[in-house]
Amino acid sequence: MLASNNSFTDPPLENSNLVLGGKRLEELSSSLLDVPIPIIENVVSTISLGVPLDLEKIALNGRNIEYNPSRFGAAIMRIRNPRTTGLIFSSGKIVCAGAKSEESCRRASRKYARIVEKLGYQAKSVVFEIQNIVATCNVRFSINLGGISFTHLKFCTFEPEIFPGLHYRMLQPKVTIVIFPSGKLNITGAKNKEDIDTAFRHIYPILRKC
Amino acid sequence: MEKPNYQLYRNTTLGQALQKTLDDFISEQLIPESLSKKVMDSFDKSINRILPMKAKNKVNFRADKLRAYRYCDNVWTFIVEQVDLRDAVEGGTVARLKIVACDGQSTKGQLQGHS
Numbered sequence: 001m002l003a004s005n006n007s008f009t010d011p012p013l014e015n016s017n018l019v020l021g022g023k024r025l026e027e028l029s030s031s032l033l034d035v036p037i038p039i040i041e042n043v044v045s046t047i048s049l050g051v052p053l054d055l056e057k058i059a060l061n062g063r064n065i066e067y068n069p070s071r072f073g074a075a076i077m078r079i080r081n082p083r084t085t086g087l088i089f090s091s092g093k094i095v096c097a098g099a100k101s102e103e104s105c106r107r108a109s110r111k112y113a114r115i116v117e118k119l120g121y122q123a124k125s126v127v128f129e130i131q132n133i134v135a136t137c138n139v140r141f142s143i144n145l146g147g148i149s150f151t152h153l154k155f156c157t158f159e160p161e162i163f164p165g166l167h168y169r170m171l172q173p174k175v176t177i178v179i180f181p182s183g184k185l186n187i188t189g190a191k192n193k194e195d196i197d198t199a200f201r202h203i204y205p206i207l208r209k210c
Numbered sequence: 211m212e213k214p215n216y217q218l219y220r221n222t223t224l225g226q227a228l229q230k231t232l233d234d235f236i237s238e239q240l241i242p243e244s245l246s247k248k249v250m251d252s253f254d255k256s257i258n259r260i261l262p263m264k265a266k267n268k269v270n271f272r273a274d275k276l277r278a279y280r281y282c283d284n285v286w287t288f289i290v291e292q293v294d295l296r297d298a299v300e301g302g303t304v305a306r307l308k309i310v311a312c313d314g315q316s317t318k319g320q321l322q323g324h325s
């Protein structure tokens with residue numbers, strides 16, 4: 001049953017990709033050959049419990065927590081799996097950073113919420129939202145940044161005497177890409193993984209041309 | 211700035227013995243409770259002053275794993291596992307060690323351990 005279902009849905013999908021045009025096919029085949037794919041390095045999310053928290057109490061009763069209000073207003077908690085850092089604020093908001101995927105970030109946020117609940121708080125609402133995704137990529141050819149900053153003047157800020165990378169502010173999707181002459185890229189500001197992939201698909205031909 | 215007098219050394223053998231003696235005195239009504247408090251405060255003050263100067267013996271330890279840590283109210287707490295403790299004379303391994311460390315406001319930190 002399952003197998004027949006797969007064989008029924010899979011080929012048309014592939015076909016529709018092919019039908020989309022020769023250019024698409026070309027891109028697809030080149031991606032199979034040597035176009036790298038961006039790797040997600042960090043996912044930052046927030047979760048709001050909707051109740052005020054006593055951080056002192058949380059820091060004294062929980063484990064793996066640092067709380068130094070004279071230095072930083074939030075309690076810093078770390079968990080081992082997924083290896084992330086959580087910032088717990090007295091407003092009841094928790095920022096989770098350091099996850100390597102959207103899914104693991106979600107799991108980590110849930111864990112932080114559960115830990116805080118176990119320390120004696122009843123969460124009123126749990127609103128999870130991804131704030132930022134950072135990805136890196138190495139296109140493995142050197143890039144002439146001067147050329148890009150000249151041809152894409154409106155989107156670029158490039159001052160080699162201040163910083164060797166070129167900041168490319170893409171509008172659709174709204175991300176910032178830092179491009180280095182070595183061929184390494186940082187893509188940041190995305191809210192989901194698709195933004196990263198679309199942004200890379202947009203920027204890759206531009207880099208190729210220069 | 212005045213160095214704070216931590217009460218953490220009350221949990222040492224010396225501190226516990228002193229506390230017990232004072233408690234005995236109170237129960238026999240030889241001294242009032244207020245005096246016992248004063249003596250313990252004086253003990254805190256003295257041991258905080260003396261330990262950094264007089265105690266010379268060192269203990270090295272090396273742990274396999276940091277199980278948990280905490281930093282709150284300027285106190286670090288570590289729970290480490292499989293600790294190899296070693297001083298000049300002898301050594302041994304304990305399964306778990308809790309380390310409580312306060313800011314000594316000098317180059318030497320003040321440490322206390324329970325196994």
